[in-house]
Amino acid sequence: MGPEPPVVTSSSVYEPCVSGGSCLLLGGPNQAGSFTFGVGANGTSTHYSYKFSYDDAWSEWTAIDDGSFTVGVLPPTSGTFSLDVQAKDAQGRVRTTTVTFRVKPGSAPVGRWDFNETAGVAVDRSTSDPALRHDLTLASAGTSRTDHGRRGELTAPDGTKTQDKALALSRTSQGAAWTAEQVVDTQSSYTVTAWARPGTSGTENLTVLAQDGSHQSAFSLGYCGDVRTWCAQLPDKDTADSGGDTRRVNALHAPQPGAWTHLGLVVDNATKKVHLYVNGDPQGSADIAAPLWSSAGGLQVGRAKYAAGSYADHFPGEIDEMTVWQRPLSPQEMATEAGLVGEGGHASVELVASYDPAGITGSSLPDGSGYGNTLTLASTTSLNGETIGLGGVDDFGSTERPLVDDTGSFTVATAVTVDTEKLYDMPNGSRMQVLGQQTTAGSSWAIWFEKVGMIDDTSTPPVIDEETGELIFQKVPGGLWHFGRLASDGTGVSVSSQQVLTPRGEIGLTGVYDATTRTIALYTNGDQQHDRKAYQATIGSGFTVGKSWTGGHLPGRISDIRVWAGALSGPQQVSDVVGY
Structure with missing residues (x-):
């Protein structure tokens, strides 16, 4: 049968909610209080363990010397929280009690x-x-x-x-x-x-x-x-x-x-x-x-x-x-x-860089956001009034300073077309960076394409093998899109697209870093790819387009680059703000 469930009472500030009764708003964020755990009616409990809903793990088992144990509580925010308490007897049998308590909002700004x-x-x-x-x-x-x-x-x-x-x-x-x-x-x-x-x-x-x-x-x-x-x-x-x-x-x-x-x-x-x-x-x-x-x-x-x-x-x-x-x-x-956080529970975002090559020729792209971060292009990079043309050898563009603070939330979006024909001769594992901010050993963050191998081209009709009757598809280069960090030795962390695909036509890519959760997300044409991934930000320097420190130059064309301070908070806001 085991011990009686532990009895949880208030020691200071916060009180357990009563089923069908009172549930008081007390204390406030970062205001300390305490709860006391008492033995059940049969008094057979020997140890306690507990976990608040804002904790990551249970506490260590603590021996009971005088029949009760008091633990401090320090709520991180206002709201409703729970406290789970386990009691264990000498035979190792466990019973659990759960109580809830409410924390009132802290005093407003002055x-x-x-x-x-x-x-x-x-x-x-x-x-x-x-x-x-x-x-x-x-x-x-x-x-x-x-x-x-x-x-x-x-x-x-x-x-x-x-x-x-x-x-x-x-x-x-x-x-x-x-x-x-x-x-x-x-x-x-x-x-x-x-x-x-x-x-x-x-x-x-x-x-x-x-x-x-x-x-x-x-x-x-x-x-x-x-x-x-x-x-x-x-x-x-x-x-x-x-x-x-x-x-x-x-x-x-x-x-x-x-x-x-x-x-x-x-x-x-x-x-x-x-x-x-x-x-x-x-x-x-x-x-x-x-x-x-x-x-x-x-x-x-x-x-x-x-x-x-x-x-x-x-x-x-x-x-x-x-x-x-x-x-x-x-x-x-x-x-x-x-x-x-702003209207509708979405994060407020400020456009801090915008590069639209439509109607622009020459050796640089003005920053349409008004922040003055001109994108200067290498002499081999073309600007034809429609796109930024990148040959995949030594073409690139760069700014004098970073566009965003790498340790703060930000969003980056680009529309890119990869020159698929130039992928055939590249070895598997080749990584071609579209854009990113750099460190001395790679990127602090970047969007890139990775060739993973040759795949069946299902967009064209297959031929039939006369001996086996099997359908044979033409082989074309396939790969994954990534958003994250890539070091010069090829290591790093990223969120990738969910499927290996052949990069045909223009694709809209959006990368999001949320500093409040320390996670990254990738969207392709507005669809989120995989779940958000844990990410540790690093400090970068300048912003580059078309190349990375790993030597991977992108062969293709870019028709849009935009960067925001702030993390877009989901597919709907990505669609509303980015448009792809």
Whole structure:
């Protein structure tokens, strides 16, 4: 018969839902609580094991010394969760109890700005009460709004479409924006996030967000030139000299100039930790040694204050979708924020590169997205007013900088026709890259075709073998389309097309990397190929068309190339946005 099922009761904050009764919304994301497991009526249980619905695995069996056991709970988000508890007796017999509990949403942001106004102040969208808003004043010089808003194309309730806007800042003109008073109490826990697109990444410091003290900023989120990467900084004191220490966390990778990146700073006063996030991914943390101090000054965008009390470290580039909370966001909440979910539950995507060869001749293709990433073509590559022609030997095109941040979500689409005749003489295993971003040892990501062998050509009538009566098809080159990463030694990870096929006619290919789930997906003519595959992003450099570091040049023609910041979230959105 085994032990009685374990009895689960609340120890603090959260309560098990009662069947047919109450099911209270309590606590909040990242707010700790606990549950206690008690022995059943017969008291024969000797060990417990448990698993929350957000855990990947069961806990180790824990011996019961005093008849009960208490475990902590730290919900990653709001919502309804379950807790499974197993009790085991001395004979190894197991009984299980499952309870559910609800976590209420965390407190709303205390500031949110999207810079989508036509002119004037940047309105705080976190509240509809004008008396509670923290609107941003834009400097008269060095600031403007651009059509490079990270949310991309917006659709109004009446169906009208407009382009989202972002705040553009000039470093030389000391562009900045600021609130009249403090937005967040820096003596308590808080979180700040923003999308940033830096124009450079040299040896000078660049500030995205900060808040004023009398002499220094209580925090700054941006780029540290001494280590050439994103960073978060919290000085221990608001001093007029350079005394005191600064808590600092550096990002794991260098930024990619010209590409949208999501940044997040979390200050948790309960755990005395400061955390840095890039594209929703935790970069590290530092201990808060001294007590946090309160900064009574305004929130600063694009600049920070240091010991001398003057502003410095102006940001060159664009900033968008800034948000401030008076609480620490959990890692899951930060990943969700970086996903930038928009209308209808789909991710917001911004077109950051578009190359349409129709009507264009010469040695380069302009970037139709407005981001200015011109595609320069090799002298052997043809541009005939209809397609980019690639001979498969030494033809290619390239840009000076990456089009997207490789560690953030992105989508790439292309329409390509392969010169099938040139595949006959290629050995099996030949890989021909259509496009991608490069590393020194291959691609950080790419779309490519792999020849796998000769297959039956079922598109033409077979002949009959006079001796055996068998149908004999003509043999043609066959292969697979891939989206993923390919190293110079031929290794890598990718999602491939589901069937070996002969690449005849134009095919539409779409690759998606979702940084929130760390998975990749491939679509051919709008149809998803296989399931999403786990994928670890790597940092690349320039963007290339028609070749890869593995030496595989593509023979064929390309009629469309488009790249978006953000991950299209399924076949319907791929169809709506890409069109193939």
